[in-house]
Amino acid sequence: MRASPIRWLSAEVLQIAAETPRVKTIRLAVPGWRKHLPGQHVDVRLTAEDGYQAQRSYSIASPPEEDGIALTVERLEDGEVSTFLTGELRAGDQIELRGPLGGYFTWTVERGGPLALVAGGSGVVPLMAMVRHRAAQASRIPMHLLCSWRSADDVIYRDELALLAARGDGLDVTHTLTRGAPAGWRGYTRRIDREMLLEILTGPDARPIAYVCGPTPMVESTATLLVSLGHAPERIWTERFGPTGGGS
Amino acid sequence: MITRGFKSTRLRSDPSRVPPGQYVTNDFPVLSAGPTPRTPLDAWSFGLRDVHEKELATWRWKDLLALPSSTVTVDIHCVTKWSKLDTQWKGVTIDALLEAAGLAPPTPYLTAFCDGGYTTNLALEDLLDGRGLVAYEYDGAPIEPEHGGPARLLVPHLYFWKSSKWVRGLAFMEDNEPGFWETHGYHLRGDPWKEERYAGD
Numbered sequence: 249m250r251a252s253p254i255r256w257l258s259a260e261v262l263q264i265a266a267e268t269p270r271v272k273t274i275r276l277a278v279p280g281w282r283k284h285l286p287g288q289h290v291d292v293r294l295t296a297e298d299g300y301q302a303q304r305s306y307s308i309a310s311p312p313e314e315d316g317i318a319l320t321v322e323r324l325e326d327g328e329v330s331t332f333l334t335g336e337l338r339a340g341d342q343i344e345l346r347g348p349l350g351g352y353f354t355w356t357v358e359r360g361g362p363l364a365l366v367a368g369g370s371g372v373v374p375l376m377a378m379v380r381h382r383a384a385q386a387s388r389i390p391m392h393l394l395c396s397w398r399s400a401d402d403v404i405y406r407d408e409l410a411l412l413a414a415r416g417d418g419l420d421v422t423h424t425l426t427r428g429a430p431a432g433w434r435g436y437t438r439r440i441d442r443e444m445l446l447e448i449l450t451g452p453d454a455r456p457i458a459y460v461c462g463p464t465p466m467v468e469s470t471a472t473l474l475v476s477l478g479h480a481p482e483r484i485w486t487e488r489f490g491p492t493g494g495g496s
Numbered sequence: 497m498i499t500r501g502f503k504s505t506r507l508r509s510d511p512s513r514v515p516p517g518q519y520v521t522n523d524f525p526v527l528s529a530g531p532t533p534r535t536p537l538d539a540w541s542f543g544l545r546d547v548h549e550k551e552l553a554t555w556r557w558k559d560l561l562a563l564p565s566s567t568v569t570v571d572i573h574c575v576t577k578w579s580k581l582d583t584q585w586k587g588v589t590i591d592a593l594l595e596a597a598g599l600a601p602p603t604p605y606l607t608a609f610c611d612g613g614y615t616t617n618l619a620l621e622d623l624l625d626g627r628g629l630v631a632y633e634y635d636g637a638p639i640e641p642e643h644g645g646p647a648r649l650l651v652p653h654l655y656f657w658k659s660s661k662w663v664r665g666l667a668f669m670e671d672n673e674p675g676f677w678e679t680h681g682y683h684l685r686g687d688p689w690k691e692e693r694y695a696g697d
Contacts, residue, residue, distance in 0.1 A: 253696035258497060291693075293517075294499040302504070303517045303577055328505045336501040344497055349694060351680035352529050464526045468642055471531035481531050482613065488526050 254346050261341045267404045272334045273320045283312045284348030286377035293344040304329040307374040311381035322370040353487045361389035364449040366470050368396045368462020390418045394448050396440050398427045422448050442473050452478035461487040515688035518579040526642050533611035533662050543665035553597035563588045570652035573688040585650050587631035590623040605669040608649050611662035616675035655686035
C-alpha cells in the first residue's frame with residue numbers, strides 16, 4: 249500500500265502578532281489543509297528569486313478546532329528561515345508549506361489523561377496546541393503545564409494561559425524563570441529540578457501522560473528526572489529542539 | 497513559488513554533497529521520541545533473530561568489540577533538515593556480523609530493535625556491502641547515550657532515523673513492515689537524495 253504524497257500547499261499570511269521581542273505568531277489561511285492533531289508540525293519552504301530554497305519545520309500552535317493554522321516562530325540569529333518569518337514576512341504574503349506532519353508527539357482528548365506538560369522556551373508551542381484543544385473541547389482532563397523561561401520578557405502566551413487557568417476546569421500553569429525575575433515575581437526562579445516536578449506535576453501513581461518539549465539539555469534532564477521519579481518511560485513523549493535541530 | 501523578499505543568507509552548500517532541502521550544521525542535534533535509555537554494558541547484548549524471533553546469534557558487549565572493526569567517515573542527513581559532513585564512526589559492519597555468525601540472510605528485510613522499544617525497518621541490501629554498521633565510537637570516543645550509545649546502527653546513505661539509537665539487534669522479516677517512525681508518517685525507506693521524508697514522498 250502506497251500512501252499518497254503530502255502536497256506542498258500555498259498559504260496566505262492573515263496576521264502576524266508579536267508574542268515577545270524574539271517570537272511572533274503567524275496566522276495562515278491554508279486552502280486544502282486537512283485537520284491536524286495537537287502537537288503536529290509543518291514544513292515551511294521558502295524560495296528566493298534565484299531558485300534557492302530553504303525548508304524548516306515549525307510546530308502548529310493552534311488547535312484543530314480553529315480555521316487555518318497558527319505558527320509561533322522564535323527568531324534564531326543565524327536562522328535564515330526564522331529571521332525571514334519574524335522580520336520580513338507581512339500579512340498578504342504567500343508561503344509554501346506541507347503537513348500536518350509528525351504522528352507521535354500528539355494528544356487529543358480521546359487519549360485521556362492526566363497530563364503532565366513540560367516546556368522549555370518555545371518548546372511550549374506544540375503543547376499550546378494541546379492546551380487550546382482541551383479548552384475548545386471543554387474538557388476537564390487534569391492538565392499541568394510547567395514552563396521554563398530565561399526571563400519574564402521571554403514568556404509566550406502568558407495572558408492566554410492565565411485566562412485559561414482561571415477557568416478552574418483542571419488546567420494548572422506554572423512558570424519558572426532561570427535567569428532572574430522581576431520585582432514581585434512569586435513563582436520559581438530556577439531550572440526545572442526534581443523538587444519542582446514533584447511539587448507541580450501529577451505523581452506517577454496516577455499514571456500521567458507526559459509531554460516534554462524544549463532544548464535538548466532541558467528535555468534530557470527532565471525526561472531522566474521523570475523516569476527516576478517513577479514515571480513509566482513509555483508514557484513520556486519528548487520532542488527536542490537542538491541548537492539547529494528544531495526550526496532555525 | 498517565489499517567496500517575496502526571501503534571500504539566502506547562508507553559504508550555499510555543495511549540491512553534490514548536500515541533498516535537497518538540507519542545510520549543513522556543525523552541531524550534532526539530538527532527536528528522539530522518549531527518555532534516553534541507559535543499559536549497563538554488562539547487561540548489554542546484540543542479537544540477530546530469525547522471523548520467529550528466535551535468536552540466531554548473540555554478542556555481549558566485549559564480544560562485539562572483539563569482532564573485526566571498520567572506521568568510516570561519512571556525511572549524515574537528518575529528516576529534520578540538518579546534515580553534518582565528515583562524521584567519523586567505528587563499529588562492526590553487518591557483513592562482519594553475518595560472517596562471524598556463519599549466517600546466510602534468510603529474508604530480504606530486517607527490523608532493527610532498540611532499547612526504549614523503537615524499531616526501524618531496513619532492506620537487507622541497504623545493510624550489506626559495508627553500507628550498514630553497528631557503531632560504538634563517534635569521533636574516536638564512545639557514543640554518548642543521548643546520541644544513541646552504547647551502540648547505534650549507522651546507515652548513512654538513508655535519513656538518520658534509520659541509524660537507530662540504542663540498537664540491540666536485528667530481526668529478519670519476510671515483508672518490509674514499517675517500524676516506529678515509519679508508522680508515524682515517515683517514509684518506508686528514506687533516501688535523502690530522493691527526498692523520501694514522509695510516507696508517499
